[in-house]
Amino acid sequence: MKVKELRDLSSEDLAKKEKVFKKDLFDLYYQRQMGAVEKPSRFRQIKRDIARIQTILKERELNNE
Numbered sequence: 307m308k309v310k311e312l313r314d315l316s317s318e319d320l321a322k323k324e325k326v327f328k329k330d331l332f333d334l335y336y337q338r339q340m341g342a343v344e345k346p347s348r349f350r351q352i353k354r355d356i357a358r359i360q361t362i363l364k365e366r367e368l369n370n371e
Contacts, residue, residue, distance in 0.1 A: 307355055312362055324359045327352050 312320065331352045337343045 320359050320363055327356050
């Protein structure tokens, strides 16, 4: 996802998206163990999206203090 799209979401929505991405990442790791990963590049993409979400949440937390 683009950073602009993520910044438009509320903090609650970002937290929900983060959970979804973490579940997707877990599922990909499981598929890797079974030897059935279709798009290995998806690992990198999901990890970066999670990092973007965590960064935005941290920025909002620091701005509110």
